[in-house]
Amino acid sequence: MRGIEKSFPGVRALKGIDLDLNSGEALALLGENGAGKSTLIKILGGAHPPDAGAIEIDGEAVSIVNPTDAQKAGIGVIYQEFNLVPALTVRENMFLGQEGGVFSLTHARQERRQTREVLERIGVPIDTERLCRELTVGQQQAVEIAKALLLDARIIVMDEPSAALTLKEVDGLFNVVRELKAQRVGIIYISHRLDEIFEIADRVMVMRDGEHVGTEPIGDLTRNRLIEMMVGRKLDDEFPKKAAEIGEERLVVRGLNRSRVVRDVSFSVRRGEVLGLTGLVGAGRTETARLIFGADERDSGTIELDGKPLDIRHPRQAIAAGICLLTEDRKAEGLVLGQSVRENFGLPNLKSFSERGFISDRRESQAFAKHVESLQIKIADQEQITGTLSGGNQQKVVLAKWLERDAEVIIFDEPTRGIDVGAKFEIYLLMNQLVAAGKAIVMISSELPEVLGMSDRILVMHEGRVTGEVTDVASVTQEQIMQLAVGLASTV
Amino acid sequence: MRFCTANKAHASGLRLNEYANMNNLLRSRFVANYGMFFVLLLLCAYFSIMTVAEQNPVSARAGQGVANYIVENHPNANVLIVVPEGVNDHLYAEAVRETLEAGSPNVVGFVVGEAKDAATELNRLGEAGIEVRFIVTQYNAANNWFVLGEKQLADKAAKYPSLRQAQVAKPPSYRWPTFLMPAHLLTVANQTALVAIVAIGMTLVIITAGIDLSVASLIAFAGVVVSVLINFYLEFTFYSVAYCLVCASLTAVLASAITGVFTGAIVTRFDLPAFIVTLGVMQIGRGLAWKVAGGSEPVRVESEAFHHLSAGADLVGIPNPVVIMAVLYIAAHILMSHTTLGRYLYAVGGNPEAARLSGVPVKSVIVFAYAICGALAGLGGVLDASMFSNGRSTGAMGYELQVIAAVVVGGTSLAGGQGKMLGTLIGALILGVIADGMRLTNVAIDTQMIVFGSLIIIAVLIDKLKSRRWRGSNQ
Numbered sequence: 001m002r003g004i005e006k007s008f009p010g011v012r013a014l015k016g017i018d019l020d021l022n023s024g025e026a027l028a029l030l031g032e033n034g035a036g037k038s039t040l041i042k043i044l045g046g047a048h049p050p051d052a053g054a055i056e057i058d059g060e061a062v063s064i065v066n067p068t069d070a071q072k073a074g075i076g077v078i079y080q081e082f083n084l085v086p087a088l089t090v091r092e093n094m095f096l097g098q099e100g101g102v103f104s105l106t107h108a109r110q111e112r113r114q115t116r117e118v119l120e121r122i123g124v125p126i127d128t129e130r131l132c133r134e135l136t137v138g139q140q141q142a143v144e145i146a147k148a149l150l151l152d153a154r155i156i157v158m159d160e161p162s163a164a165l166t167l168k169e170v171d172g173l174f175n176v177v178r179e180l181k182a183q184r185v186g187i188i189y190i191s192h193r194l195d196e197i198f199e200i201a202d203r204v205m206v207m208r209d210g211e212h213v214g215t216e217p218i219g220d221l222t223r224n225r226l227i228e229m230m231v232g233r234k235l236d237d238e239f240p241k242k243a244a245e246i247g248e249e250r251l252v253v254r255g256l257n258r259s260r261v262v263r264d265v266s267f268s269v270r271r272g273e274v275l276g277l278t279g280l281v282g283a284g285r286t287e288t289a290r291l292i293f294g295a296d297e298r299d300s301g302t303i304e305l306d307g308k309p310l311d312i313r314h315p316r317q318a319i320a321a322g323i324c325l326l327t328e329d330r331k332a333e334g335l336v337l338g339q340s341v342r343e344n345f346g347l348p349n350l351k352s353f354s355e356r357g358f359i360s361d362r363r364e365s366q367a368f369a370k371h372v373e374s375l376q377i378k379i380a381d382q383e384q385i386t387g388t389l390s391g392g393n394q395q396k397v398v399l400a401k402w403l404e405r406d407a408e409v410i411i412f413d414e415p416t417r418g419i420d421v422g423a424k425f426e427i428y429l430l431m432n433q434l435v436a437a438g439k440a441i442v443m444i445s446s447e448l449p450e451v452l453g454m455s456d457r458i459l460v461m462h463e464g465r466v467t468g469e470v471t472d473v474a475s476v477t478q479e480q481i482m483q484l485a486v487g488l489a490s491t492v
Numbered sequence: 493m494r495f496c497t498a499n500k501a502h503a504s505g506l507r508l509n510e511y512a513n514m515n516n517l518l519r520s521r522f523v524a525n526y527g528m529f530f531v532l533l534l535l536c537a538y539f540s541i542m543t544v545a546e547q548n549p550v551s552a553r554a555g556q557g558v559a560n561y562i563v564e565n566h567p568n569a570n571v572l573i574v575v576p577e578g579v580n581d582h583l584y585a586e587a588v589r590e591t592l593e594a595g596s597p598n599v600v601g602f603v604v605g606e607a608k609d610a611a612t613e614l615n616r617l618g619e620a621g622i623e624v625r626f627i628v629t630q631y632n633a634a635n636n637w638f639v640l641g642e643k644q645l646a647d648k649a650a651k652y653p654s655l656r657q658a659q660v661a662k663p664p665s666y667r668w669p670t671f672l673m674p675a676h677l678l679t680v681a682n683q684t685a686l687v688a689i690v691a692i693g694m695t696l697v698i699i700t701a702g703i704d705l706s707v708a709s710l711i712a713f714a715g716v717v718v719s720v721l722i723n724f725y726l727e728f729t730f731y732s733v734a735y736c737l738v739c740a741s742l743t744a745v746l747a748s749a750i751t752g753v754f755t756g757a758i759v760t761r762f763d764l765p766a767f768i769v770t771l772g773v774m775q776i777g778r779g780l781a782w783k784v785a786g787g788s789e790p791v792r793v794e795s796e797a798f799h800h801l802s803a804g805a806d807l808v809g810i811p812n813p814v815v816i817m818a819v820l821y822i823a824a825h826i827l828m829s830h831t832t833l834g835r836y837l838y839a840v841g842g843n844p845e846a847a848r849l850s851g852v853p854v855k856s857v858i859v860f861a862y863a864i865c866g867a868l869a870g871l872g873g874v875l876d877a878s879m880f881s882n883g884r885s886t887g888a889m890g891y892e893l894q895v896i897a898a899v900v901v902g903g904t905s906l907a908g909g910q911g912k913m914l915g916t917l918i919g920a921l922i923l924g925v926i927a928d929g930m931r932l933t934n935v936a937i938d939t940q941m942i943v944f945g946s947l948i949i950i951a952v953l954i955d956k957l958k959s960r961r962w963r964g965s966n967q
Contacts, residue, residue: 295849319851333849336842338909347839347850350832357831401850 004053006039013039015210016053019188021155026177026187028201028218030230036210037190041157044188045077046070057155076148077157082140086133091115093132094147118146121183122176138169145176149185156180157188162196163282174200192280194223194486206230223488224479231448231478239453240428244435246456247271251323251409251440253292256301261287263464265301269409269440274431276455276473277444279485284464285444286328289411293325294318305409319348322408326398326415328444330391334398337387341379342368344386345401352404371400376426392423399430410434411442416450428454448478460484528903528918535922539929540669547668548631550580551675554663555587558628562661563595569625572601572617572658574610574640576633588628600624607637614639618652626661634662671932678811684924685813686711687891688917690872691898692824693752693865695916698899699828700861701841701908702766706755707869708891709777710748712884714873716781718744719791719883722798733797741801745870751777752866756859774892781885790882802878813875817917820868825913837861842909897944898923901951910955923947 006014014036021027031037042048044055046067055062055073062073070077084093091108094115115128124142132140141161148156162170177187177200191197197204198218205215206229213229249268256265262284269275277285291298294312303310305321312318318325327333335344345368346353353364365382372379377396379389386397395415402410412431416424431441431454445451451458458470460481468484470476562569573588575581585604592599600622603613610633617624627640634640640660649656670676690707697704721740725731755773759766785791793799805811828834836857839847848854877883902919904911926947930940 293849314853315849316851316853325849327846327849332843333845336839336846336909338842339838343835343838346835347847347852350835354832357833359830359832359835361830 002054002056004040004043004055005051006036006043006048007051013210014043014050017207017210017212019205019212020215021186021188023154023186024181024184025202026181026189026200027215028197028204029188029190029207030197030204030226031207031213035207035230037207038159039210040207041077041159041188041190044070044075044155044157045079046075047077071151071153074152074154075157076145076151076153076155078141078144078148078159078161080159080163082144084132084140084143087131089129089131090119090126090135090143091128093143094118094150114150115146118149119143121149122146122179124172124176136169138165138172141165141169141173142176145180149180153185155186155188157190159190160192161189162191162193170196192486194226194488197226198223223483227479227482227486231482239450240425240432241274241454242432242436243456244272244432244438246273247438250306251292251442252304253288254302254304256288256291256303257299258287258291258296259299261464262291262298265461265464265466267459267466267469269442271438271440272435273456274435274441274443274454276451276458277442277461278446278448278451278458278481279461279467281446282463283461283485285461286413287464288461289325289413289442289444292318293323293411295325319405319407322405323411324348324402324405324407324409325411326395326402326413328413328417330394330398335386335394337385339386340383341377341386341389341397342382344397345371345404348401349404367404368400371403375400375403375430390419392419395419395423395427399427407439409440409442411444413444414446415443416445416447448481451481452476452478462487528901528915528922532918532922532925535925535929536671539671539925539932542929542933543670543672544667545670546665547670547673548665549663550578550584550630552583552587554630555584556591558661558663559588559591559595562597562626562628563592566625567596568598570598570600570623571626571628572603572613572624573599573628574601574603574613574633575630576606577604581630584630607633607639610637611639611644614648614655614658615652618648618655621652621654623654624658626659628661630662631665634660671929678805678809678814680924680928681814681817681921682811683928684920685811685817686872686875687894687898687923688817688920689813689820689875690865690869690891690895691902691916691920692820692913693861693868694895694899695824695902695904695911695913696837696861697766697865698896698904698906699837699841699908699911700858701844702759702858702861703770703896703906704752704755704862704865705767705770705892706751706773706777707865707872707895708888709774709781710751710866710869711873711876711888711891712886713751713777713781713784714744714748714870715877715883715887716785716791716873716885717747717883718874719793719877720784722793722795723791726795733795737795737798737801741874744874745867748870748873749863749867752862752864752869753859755866756862759862760855760858778885785883785885788884788886790880790884792882793877794881798878799881800878802875813879816871816875821913821917828913833857833860838909840908894923897948897951900948900955903951903955905955906952919951 002018004014004017017036017040019040029037029040039048043050044064046064046069049065055064057073062069064070064073085096088096091111095111112128119126119142122142122145124139124146126135126139126142132143135143145156161173165173177189180187189197189201201218203215203217204221204226206213206226208230247270249270252268254266256262265284265288267275277288279285287296290296291301292303292312294314294317297313303312305323310317310321312321331337336347342365346359346364349367350359353360353367368382371377375396377400378393386394389397415427431443435441443451443454452473455473458473458476458481459466460468460470462485467487470481562571571592573585575585582604585602589599589602601613601617603609629640638644645658645660649658690711694704694707718740721743722736725736725740726733751773755770758764758769782788802813807815828837836847836852839850839852840854840857844854876887898920899911899916900906900919901922902911902915902917904916923944926943927940930943
């Protein structure tokens with residue numbers, strides 16, 4: 001792949017990426033969330049067409065604009081979500097989409113033989129007539145790989161293949177990968193787990209912010225060097241942190257549990273404090289926040305606000321107690337996109353604008369107008385449909401609706417994701433104001449510079465547990481945080 | 493209603509070119525929400541033009557007109573009034589008599605009946621030698637009754653001298669669209685009322701991104717329940733009739749509302765698709781109606797007072813169902829646009845997760861929508877039973893589709909979160925006007941069905957194009 005470029009509205013996802021893959025080698029693709037790895041492999045798999053750049057396979061230029069092109073070029077992509085039909089058998093899934101004409105007959109016996117052959121090739125014998133929904137996750141993955149091989153794939157891309165697997169299944173996966181390497185198939189392997197990469201990869205390519213940082217043979221690398229490459233840049237003045245006076249404990253959480261997602265999480269936030277909560281995707285940060293907010297049911301654990309125990313079973317109760325959550329996914333969880341900005345703003349605040357259930361539009365729009373001015377929300381009028389706003393302005397509408405609640409504890413989940421630098425800066429300033437007013441803030445973020453730049457204290461989570469706490473934020477490095485996040489270190 | 497976008501376009505309109513103005517107008521929320529209103533007006537105009545015809549009014553006002561003419565021009569005339577039987581004819585004849593008696597002319601005879609009754613009265617007057625100057629009648633009688641024909645009158649005049657000057661008087665006819673006759677418009681409104689009332693509840697449900705297929709069977713169920721209960725209560729003579737009727741009606745509405753609560757509870761508790769749950773409730777409701785009625789035979793209600801609920805017109809001649817419909821729409825409009833609950837309904841339909849995380853009691857809101865939908869279907873059943881003076885377990889077949897069609901044509905999105913109560917009223921009226929207009933212009937029933945089907949598809953298409961406005965710019 002040469003000079004691959006891709007932009008989405010407002011984001012340049014890939015800025016001229018080069019990628020080389022030899023046959024029979026496993027290339028690990030590494031980078032933080034949002035570095036552009038997924039975009040790159042989606043281009044390779046034909047899910048997104050590239051804006052610029054060329055792809056050559058065995059010296060021959062190929063054009064890939066849709067998934068069929070990718071299949072024909074011998075590229076098989078195994079996404080995190082499998083594309084298997086649960087109610088069909090292994091064999092039927094393998095041959096789905098290549099039965100020939102709609103009215104041509106299928107040849108069960110021949111299909112069964114081919115399926116068995118290809119499954120044996122990767123050393124995973126599965127009964128070809130089992131329904132896919134009866135298979136384990138690891139077996140389903142093997143079927144996906146076999147399906148790609150059946151189409152004569154010479155390049156197989158795996159996006160976080162081990163994320164959903166048990167340890168034993170990961171071993172099986174590695175065997176498959178070694179088998180494929182021996183058969184001269186090229187493999188692109190995306191993972192957050194450094195251990196795996198050292199075990200299976202031949203070379204490592206690191207991406208950051210849509211750019212190619214470097215590609216090196218695995219033998220030349222150490223773990224720390226890899227993390228440095230991933231994290232990259234130094235801290236600068238993007239973060240206008242102003243420390244407020246830190247007072248007594250406000251929110252205290254003890255022994256929070258939810259199945260295997262959140263395990264025994266305890267922490268507290270003080271008056272005037274910004275607590276940074278970081279970790280990799282899937283570490284349980286968002287899930288923890290949702291438990292505190294009552295969005296999900298917790299198995300166990302207690303929540304106290306200002307010394308009073310709270311029994312939160314529903315977001316209503318959390319809101320009433322003075323806790324609010326700015327969700328990670330604005331569009332899916334934060335806003336009703338089809339409604340006007342004013343209606344979105346009013347949603348949690350209707351009680352204060354209404355008498356006996358009748359809303360005073362005047363009071364609502366006056367209250368909103370104040371926030372529009374102070375947050376500099378750019379809207380045509382208060383009736384503008386929320387879905388038509390830019391990401392930054394949408395986030396400000398979410399902020400406005402929670403600021404109006406005047407909550408005591410505010411949980412920001414990825415507050416600056418997908419918004420431009422200017423709006424980011426304004427949100428940081430707002431956090432300063434809030435802590436100066438004695439509020440307590442929990443800031444969940446994957447952006448390490450942001451976490452280091454804005455937090456008074458940092459908690460790091462890994463696989464549902466709090467794996468580290470950093471109280472002296474000024475003296476810690478991103479590398480140290482990253483080691484906590486990938487579960488390598490337990491103290492800093 | 494909010495006109496902000498339109499206003500903005502107006503304020504800066506001077507500097508914008510024509511195209512931008514037009515574009516703004518088309519994209520404005522006003523057109524998006526109430527464009528269907530113009531469709532309704534167009535339809536009314538079309539059917540008005542198509543149904544222009546000679547109108548021969550038979551009404552109190554027409555009667556006053558004829559009588560006033562006589563009072564002014566022939567103050568001392570003797571007048572005979574003859575009309576056929578009929579509600580309007582009666583009103584007409586009474587108006588003539590009252591107006592004449594308020595002035596100086598003499599009413600020497602008053603006949604409501606057939607042609608031969610008129611002949612008998614004429615003979616009596618002739619034999620008694622009472623002079624008759626005018627025979628006031630209406631259009632049908634004047635043209636079709638033999639006795640009022642020129643030849644017969646001449647014979648009578650020859651026979652009886654007192655009838656020599658007798659002359660037939662009737663209201664003048666005029667050209668006017670049959671569709672636009674006030675009585676006809678009220679009939680259209682009355683015929684639309686049932687669907688429109690039930691469509692209020694359906695709008696609530698559809699705005700929460702649900703659907704309720706059970707309304708038709710709830711109409712039948714409530715109709716049967718109210719009929720059986722009235723018959724039961726009326727056996728106890730120590731209750732007043734009014735008390736019996738109110739109790740029976742409330743029980744029927746309540747029973748339907750409880751069914752709605754049941755539906756809503758199942759849908760929210762187990763997170764099941766509303767389509768399937770209400771498909772089941774539809775069958776259950778039919779079965780219950782059948783059980784309560786003891787079969788498919790109508791349950792007759794011999795109560796004039798109950799019939800009056802639907803058939804009467806107690807408010808300045810407007811049929812009671814139309815009055816009930818208007819009151820309910822005003823209440824529903826206020827609910828949706830000015831209350832917390834209304835805002836919650838939209839939010840739940842637009843994005844249930846965002847609503848929940850904003851502290852909206854999502855499940856209760858959805859249950860409320862189904863409860864109201866059930867209650868209004870129950871009210872529809874009571875009105876239907878009152879109209880026909882019976883409750884039928886097989887009644888209102890297929891009404892759920894008409895009701896859903898009214899909501900969709902009214903601009904409510906089946907995806908939830910979008911829609912206006914008044915839009916639904918307009919949707920129901922559009923369907924009613926088209927049905928009536930096609931009947932008036934003698935469009936065949938098969939063509940009518942094709943038109944209705946196409947209309948529903950067009951309405952959904954418009955909804956799709958509308959929603960693309962903000963979803964499109966969001967990608």
